[in-house]
Amino acid sequence: MLSKKTRYAIKALVVLGKNFGEAPMQISKIASEEHIPKKFLEQILLDLRNAGLLYSKKGAGGGYGLVKDPAEIFVVQVLRLTGGPVALLPCVSLNFYQKCDECISEATCGVRDVFLDVRNATLKILSETSIADIIRREGLLIENMEV
Amino acid sequence: MLSKKTRYAIKALVVLGKNFGEAPMQISKIASEEHIPKKFLEQILLDLRNAGLLYSKKGAGGGYGLVKDPAEIFVVQVLRLTGGPVALLPCVSLNFYQKCDECISEATCGVRDVFLDVRNATLKILSETSIADIIRREGLLIENMEV
DNA sequence: TAAAAGACTACTAATTCTATATACTTTGTA
């Protein structure tokens, strides 16, 4: 399961993606629109800014905005920045690798082998899907509802 | 990430799968072979037994064994029995569904849409892979090492 | 210079996970 932090981060980026090219958007606006606790969101946006995904502007009229086009921000990046490993086992994680302490031989572990496949499938989707894609898909979902 | 409970459960089933058709195997043997805390494993095997995956025999010469052929036990079942949801978001989980409490419209949520794809890809692999497959893959991995 | 807005640090509460402890029941065999 994704942590709430990761979930909130993705949702915030989607909102900021829709706002891309316009004036920066305040934390409190994002928080109230997306029903995210404001103080918690502050921390998350700060992380995303420190990672270079967002710019911020202090003072009156300040707020946050995307540094890059939403089409160039991929979901997998957000997971990694917010500490959500893609893999279901630590021993198949690229960025959060850890040896399973009970494991005897990693190289010949059949369980690992299966979850390697799972990771690869997940990674493919998440590294091909951008914030812009999510916004586009929302549009499609809304269209389909109206029909 | 899978919980240790889920991991231990899969590993125990693999060991029992290799032992299928023979005399029941003791918890302590499985625990020491797989480096799993014995008391913890006890609870896990009990759950799997109550779910109908294992039979048990008390007393001297007792132990646990698979009820079904390892080719008929799929990894996805083990995840579900041990409480490990397949989905990365509660709102796309089939067996552990929960509404995201911050979500405004589930039907038009682009984030949900993406993680629905991820869940489907994961589910496909995990529901096609059996304990027997894992054992077979271990064999292949060992062969490749020896070459 | 006051208000708006983000930056940063620390802390707390809640939950979940992992593991252990203890007492009990069943079964085989000397």
Next chain:
DNA sequence: TACAAAGTATATAGAATTAGTAGTCTTTTA
């Protein structure tokens, strides 16, 4: 028949993680 082997069951403790809150500081603009 008594004892040892082995599973059953429940309770609980400890650790780690997550989620969220609080408070203070800094920057910017009107």
